[in-house]
Amino acid sequence: MTTKLALSSILCTTILGSAAYAADITVPSGDEIQKYVDQAQPGDTILVEPGVYKQSVYIDKPNITIRGLRDGDNWAVMDGELIRNDGIITSGHSSTIDGFFVKAYKGNGIMTQGANNFTISNNYVEGAFYGIFPQYGINGLITGNTVSGAEDAGVYVGMSDNVDVFENIAFGNVMGLEFENTRNGLMANNHVYGNSAGITLTLIPGLPVKDANNLVIRDNLIEDNNIENFAPASSIASQVPRGIGIGIVGPDKTTIENNEIKNNGTAGILVADQTLFGMSTDPKNDPYSDEAIIMANTFSGNGEDMTGILGDLIKQAGASGLDVVALGKGRGSCLANPDEVASLGTDRWETCDPSLSAAEMKTAMIPGGAEEPVYTAEQKGRLTYLAVCTGCHTYDSVLHGPSMQSIQALYKDNADGMIEYISEPVRKREDFPEMPPQAYLGEENLNAIADYILNELGG
Amino acid sequence: MSRSPRHLKGTLLSTALTCLISLPAFAQTGSVLSDLENPEFLAKKRAEAAEFIKCDPIDGFDARMAAYEAGATAKWDRASMGCAVQAGSQALDEMSLPTNLIWAFVTFRVDNIEKHLEVLGANLEYFDVLANSYADHYEGIEKSSELYVRWQDTRAQSEAILAKIDPIIPKVTEARILRAAYNLASTVKETPPEEANAAMKSAIEDLEIAIAEKPEALDGLSQLMLGQVLVALPPFLGGDALRGIELLEQANELNPNDLTVHRALVEAYMGEREDEKAIALLQAALEVDPALENGQDYVDDTKHLGGLALRLDQGDMATQFNDKRNERLASNPELLTRKAIASFGHGEENPFTGKDSSDLN
């Protein structure tokens, strides 16, 4: 949209701040959490006492922290009892979800939908489709969680940007941790063991986000990822090869550094093109995994129990015990100390220059948080008038409500009166339908609308 | 030999592209659908499928040949093409084949050799049609049983013909090339990896001999196949992208009107990041006369070439391929568009399935 583009370029600022009236709200053990969420104002922290909560929680407002209080082994437990759908879903920006034990949900454990600046920390998520699943978020932190038993990925960062995944434990999932169609991510100091595949970095075709790049996997312990793939047969996860420590399938500019990668039965690291899983192609994807940097990792005991199609492929080449397997047409990749790493398919790889190290990288997040466009008061007033008010009012004639001319006359020099009315309208005339309350537009927007209607709007 | 070469291109393309790393149908085992691991259940479903796809019986050589001629190129119709190819294969049972070439010329039975190669070629084409019918994901026992039965039938028909032409392979390069093609095409699906691997090795040997013996045979089909195989295989399994490209370039010179060659070579260039060469070749592909290709191959090839153009940031070219493809589809409504439904939940379609073609990016 032309307007939007023009406007978004005018001014940008962060959406953080405005927590002036932040309050702590405590949920007594076993009470209904949603009730407290509904009452909370942006900036509030909801503290959930230890206890069992057989419920789901949904958050559709920004800047809410929801924290399970923990007393030793006594958690705030969200229990889906295998009958509820999802544990916690938030669509609000700047949400924090911290400290819950989330178990036995049929859908996802913890999910964000289009939420920026999120934090998901110190939770224990057990048995779900995806354990922790931020989808379409810009700027987020996932730290200190334990995820287990996911039929797809334990931590699944999908179509997101600028996400840190630190100090989590993932075991017993089809995939432990995954960056999918994600740009700018850092996974560090995680322990990933006993999954079918440990960490996967993927570019999946057919999704709205068309690329994946700048992903750093550093200082993780990735071991014994050999369990049978138990994903539903029709899902794409069912095609993830078993026995892989780290799989890179499609993304560019990936760095695998200073990880300990051991006892993964098929291979330590797999670098392959998108076509590997027999996936359909997407003309808007670059299918090759370019610029993989693999340096300073510790490998041991990988590739000693090769299974599946990938295992057969390696066997055909007469190889085994591989730390790194590269298939496909990726370019610009490098391996440090190639003599010390058992690798296959890396003939055209270079030796990594030490300057490529990501050891100093602290975070993939955006300093100050994700930005969004800011509109001037005039723009807000005019656009909101057009988007909302014109549905029922025209300038000079009667539609569902009175004409704007008559409203201008009524509230001349009385913007406050107008704001008061539109925030909580009362039926004034029998011959018009009742106007819906507009308080949700917020004080700033209401001021802007009043100013626009009373001072700018003309025929 | 008039029909085989062009008809074969699709088969060989998908063979090489998916060789080794595609998932055979039985990769579904180990899934939660335990039915698929139950041999009795599978056998029952396959028997049902065999009954379901049975062709109407045709008697007599002429009638069978006529049915073959009528339907063997209908790549858009899996059922009718299958029956046509079956009829052609059955017709060959009544046709003897000389094992001595000189004797063949003396007895005017060169035609018989050609007919055998042609029907074998149609069987190989049919492998391609079947391979395209497999979905990316598991899609139900009825469909997978049907495809399995068709695959095995086609394999049996092809092997019967191959057994007959086996004696002339040392003398007829074209027959050798088709044996290689069979080894590649018949192992794309429904084949354990060791077997597919052995078939590939045998094909590579045949193709090397054929190229040395008669490079111009079947308009460069050997180079097309071997080129694709060498591009697709990882180096540690004998792949050699640079030699593959050389061979594909030879194939293109020998048969500059074959879009399948364009498709393979453009993609090979892209794999080597030779984008300028890839773009120049796409431009050449736009000049090819559509009438020279099987309709289904044409719409499939142009779709694929358009996709490659998009990947190369050549939106205008993609639009041109799309326009040409739409023209062909409009004049041949029976052709499959291979539109895709949303497979991954969020929509976002292939750019050739309904978006304004000026908005391909």
Added chain:
Amino acid sequence: MRTKILALTLLGGIAFPAVSDAWQLSDSCPASHQKLADGTCELVTLYDFYASPDQHGGVQAELPELLSGRFTPQQIDLGRILFFDPILSAEKDMSCASCHQPERGLSDGRKRSLGATTGAARTELPRSTPSLWNVGFQPRFMWDGRAETLEEQALLPLFSEVEMGNTKEGVETALLDNPAYVQLFDDAFEAPPSVERVGTALAAFQASLVSFNSRYDRYAHGDASALSPQEVLGMNAFRGFVGRCSQCHIPPLFTDSELSVVGAPENDLGHADLGAGALNTDEPALLGAFKVPTLRNITRTAPYFHSGQFETLDEVVDFYNNDRGHMAPEGQDLKIHWHVHMTKGPQLSKEDMVNIVAFLSALEDETLMPTVPEKLPSGLTPVPGL
């Protein structure tokens, strides 16, 4: 309000003589649109305030790209007049609004649309009339997706023998013989009537049919009180990862406009429609595929599905909640969408199902329903009942 206006219109709609100089096209953009410097109208909604990517599944997402392009107020208004004018049909007895009736949610309340009169009765068509809300965002039209633009779609019913039954010549002759239309086309296009311009005007009008001010939208923009507690529960089941309704019916459009195979049952006449698959013989992925409809104003357009297989939304939700393919026609080899497939049916609770239906009523918003012209240049009645 609405019904009252309509009643008046219908009463007064008895053949006004066409007086050419009395016709004036609107110079103002429709509600919720602003006029740009180039004279075209641009849609404005509160979703424009969000910088998040479109179709992200959350509540505050941008709208996807508007595919219809922009049109002038005159083109939109001319489209409105043509939409209601039976002059476009061969027998001058059907207009677009005959099936897309404003008082029935821009549909007709029938399992299957009625078409041209053959013999004593009107032909019943094989499929139902889709609603028109927010069609400007759609990349494909008709239940089987066979048209790719609004302009292309608009002409299909005009020329279909079983619908309006007209021809290019028939349409153009009728309009060129009508001085009022010649003048109106000149105002809108600076050119005489033509079939192409009819398509453009109808596209312009239909693109202006937007609905983004429902109670759900107010909730999305921050008014937690806009939905009842039950509707909130329904919304949560709707967007959760068990029901996964919102994976295809993605807010804010509540559709992804894709072709999708859900395993729809045969209709009450025993007909199993192949949908998009009928356009592509032996195309396995498209057998039984139909366009995902928007759920906006869905409460207004019962019965449901492409041939009215379901009378109520409860039945529809029950259908999706059950095993994959349980109602699929015998013998159809369908490749059912994986979201329906992989979970063997979501098996949501009874409460979830009831709540989802309740939520769908929060998607009602017909405030921008267009005004039916009081009279038409043809002198015909604006909405002939069928």
